[in-house]
Amino acid sequence: xxxxxxxxxxxxxxxxxxxxxxxxxxxxxxxxxxxxxxxxxxxxxxxxxxxxxxxxxxxxxxxxxxxxxxxxxxxxxxxxxxxxxxxxxxxxxxxxxxxxxxxxxxxxxxxxxxxxxxxxxxxxxxxxxxxxxxxxxxxxxxxxxxxxxxxxxxxxxxxxxxxxxxxxxxxxxxxxxxxxxxxxxxxxxxxxxxxxxxxxxxxxxxxxxxxxxxxxxxxxxxxxxxxxxxxxxxxxxxxxxxxxxxxxxxxxxxxxxxxxxxxxxxx
Amino acid sequence: xxxxxxxxxxxxxxxxxxxxxxxxxxxxxxxxxxxxxxxxxxxxxxxxxxxxxxxxxxxxxxxxxxxxxxxxxxxxxxxxxxxxxxxxxxxxxxxxxxxxxxxxxxxxxxxxxxxxxxxxxxxxxxxxxxxxxxxxxxxxxxxxxxxxxxxxxxxxxxxxxxxxxxxxxxxxxxxxxxxxxxxxxxxxxxxxxxxxxxxxxxxxxxxxxxxxxxxxxxxxxxxxxxxxxxxxxxxxxxxxxxxxxxxxxxxxxxxxxxxxxxxxxxxxxxxxxxxxxxxxxxxx
Ligand SMILES: Nc1ncnc2c1ncn2[C@@H]1O[C@H](COP(=O)(O)OP(=O)(O)OP(=O)(O)O)[C@@H](O)[C@H]1O
Ligand SMILES: [Mg+2]
Numbered sequence: 062x063x064x065x066x067x068x069x070x071x072x073x074x075x076x077x078x079x080x081x082x083x084x085x086x087x088x089x090x091x092x093x094x095x096x097x098x099x100x101x102x103x104x105x106x107x108x109x110x111x112x113x114x115x116x117x118x119x120x121x122x123x124x125x126x127x128x129x130x131x132x133x134x135x136x137x138x139x140x141x142x143x144x145x146x147x148x149x150x151x152x153x154x155x156x157x158x159x160x161x162x163x164x165x166x167x168x169x170x171x172x173x174x175x176x177x178x179x180x181x182x183x184x185x186x187x188x189x190x191x192x193x194x195x196x197x198x199x200x201x202x203x204x205x206x207x208x209x210x211x212x213x214x215x216x217x218x219x220x221x222x223x224x225x226x227x228x229x230x231x232x233x234x235x236x237x238x239x240x241x242x243x244x245x246x247x248x249x250x251x252x253x254x255x256x257x258x259x260x261x262x263x264x265x266x267x268x269x270x271x272x273x274x275x276x277x278x279x280x281x282x283x284x285x286x287x288x289x290x291x292x293x294x295x296x297x298x299x300x301x302x303x304x305x306x307x308x309x310x311x312x313x314x315x316x317x318x319x320x321x322x323x324x325x326x327x328x
Numbered sequence: 329x330x331x332x333x334x335x336x337x338x339x340x341x342x343x344x345x346x347x348x349x350x351x352x353x354x355x356x357x358x359x360x361x362x363x364x365x366x367x368x369x370x371x372x373x374x375x376x377x378x379x380x381x382x383x384x385x386x387x388x389x390x391x392x393x394x395x396x397x398x399x400x401x402x403x404x405x406x407x408x409x410x411x412x413x414x415x416x417x418x419x420x421x422x423x424x425x426x427x428x429x430x431x432x433x434x435x436x437x438x439x440x441x442x443x444x445x446x447x448x449x450x451x452x453x454x455x456x457x458x459x460x461x462x463x464x465x466x467x468x469x470x471x472x473x474x475x476x477x478x479x480x481x482x483x484x485x486x487x488x489x490x491x492x493x494x495x496x497x498x499x500x501x502x503x504x505x506x507x508x509x510x511x512x513x514x515x516x517x518x519x520x521x522x523x524x525x526x527x528x529x530x531x532x533x534x535x536x537x538x539x540x541x542x543x544x545x546x547x548x549x550x551x552x553x554x555x556x557x558x559x560x561x562x563x564x565x566x567x568x569x570x571x572x573x574x575x576x577x578x579x580x581x582x583x584x585x586x587x588x589x590x591x592x593x594x595x596x597x598x599x600x601x602x603x604x605x606x607x608x609x610x611x612x
Contacts, residue, residue, distance in 0.1 A: 231427040234399050237416075238423040239443045239494065249445070253433045 126304035150209025150270040158217025166225020183215040212273040213266030224258025345372035352405035365391040367555035376528040380541035384595040388556030422496025430475040437471040443494035461489040514572040553598040
């Protein structure tokens with residue numbers, strides 16, 4: 062907080078603030094221009110008849126489909142299911158990830174013994190565990206939560222363990238010299254010292270949980286936004302499909318933004 | 329006043345030592361690359377006494393400091409507090425570290441109140457007591473600032489206040505004044521002496537500053553350059569209560585000259601050692 066304040070003062074006194082603001086305005090212009098250009102290009106392609114009809118539907122029909130979707134109660138029911146899956150995955154996987162990350166990071170021997178497994182497992186696509194999860198938890202919400210939790214567990218555990226190792230060792234000695242209990246050490250030294258890497262891990266975990274939940278829903282499910290996407294796809298209702306994709310894109314962006322604001326880590 | 333009549337060592341002689349360091353030995357590593365950091369160091373500190381350990385850089389002072397603080401437990405020999413061998417950090421001991429050790433996520437007052445928070449002292453009392461020690465180290469008005477907004481010397485004073493607030497019976501300090509300018513060092517030294525005498529606090533100061541050691545101590549333990557052994561123990565019979573004015577007295581000058589002769593020998597051994605290590609390194 063203090064640091065950003067100082068930077069602002071500094072740029073203000075150096076007369077950079079003006080330049081900064083106007084360059085921000087010009088990047089916004091470029092962005093809007095790009096969106097406009099893409100929209101016009103899309104519309105032109107749609108009307109040219111070069112591609113299959115409906116593969117590139119008119120922007121107006123997409124807009125109408127979005128409107129229809131947001132008025133549809135089924136959309137909210139599915140949204141709620143997906144949101145719950147993401148939230149529960151993040152709570153379970155993220156919570157366990159922080160705990161295991163702390164243990165691996167704090168304990169040199171455990172870390173050396175188990176961290177390689179976490180590293181090897183982290184990049185494997187978690188969707189391959191989906192059949193197992195279905196066998197264990199059924200085709201409903203529980204199997205998606207289990208898969209989502211599994212996915213963000215690795216992300217959060219690795220960034221927490223990394224953050225743990227970056228802690229200034231003298232701060233740990235300070236805590237020990239004041240005879241802090243293990244709980245006090247965790248809450249008053251380790252966690253605040255690792256705030257930034259842990260929160261970044263949780264944000265990455267949110268992304269992984271979202272991807273996993275939607276992916277799993279498109280594979281096998283009977284509710285959720287992913288299920289809705291596949292339903293629309295099976296009807297070959299292209300305007301609604303694009304409309305829903307745009308909505309999901311915006312929701313994920315907003316979710317990430319809120320999490321970023323709440324945790325004080327910038328995008 | 330004659331020196332002899334006021335040669336109090338802060339505690340009546342014959343009193344039982346509160347802190348005993350008995351043949352402490354610590355080696356880092358094994359085999360030919362092993363470094364002996366502390367080699368059979370023995371001395372003791374009586375209640376209320378102010379003892380300094382002085383020695384050249386790299387002689388094992390911080391290692392000894394961490395052992396006495398209970399933060400390093402693989403060593404030979406014994407550290408006794410009230411005649412009991414320590415097992416981990418002892419509740420009577422408060423430590424001030426050589427390294428930068430403020431919590432960057434806490435402002436000044438919350439940094440200082442940290443030990444009280446651990447003890448479960450309620451908030452208003454905690455802040456009261458923290459204010460008192462912030463004032464004492466000359467940081468009044470800086471309570472709400474974050475450590476990143478302070479100078480290195482100010483941060484070090486925050487660390488000192490944080491340890492003092494817990495009112496340890498035995499205060500251990502590892503070069504706490506190293507980041508301070510000479511004037512602040514002398515003045516803060518006065519404050520520490522004053523607290524130490526008011527509370528009759530047993531203090532062990534690790535330093536490589538000779539003036540500081542003579543100004544503050546009842547006794548000085550001079551260590552040799554690697555391996556760190558006790559070269560000599562010097563009693564400082566300067567009058568108490570003592571202030572920084574003592575540095576201009578003749579007796580003070582005698583002590584400094586006497587200890588410097590020992591220290592110069594060790595320091596030049598240290599310099600020669602690192603010099604040859606450097607040459608050996610560049611050749612190989
Ligand atoms: N964890 C460690 N592993 C290996 N060697 C160490 C370790 N800690 C200290 N040493 C070695 O032990 C010796 C003594 O170090 P120490 O930090 O105790 O010196 P010091 O007297 O405090 O020096 P300074 O005055 O510069 O702080 C040094 O040679 C150092 O390289
Ligand atoms: Mg040291």
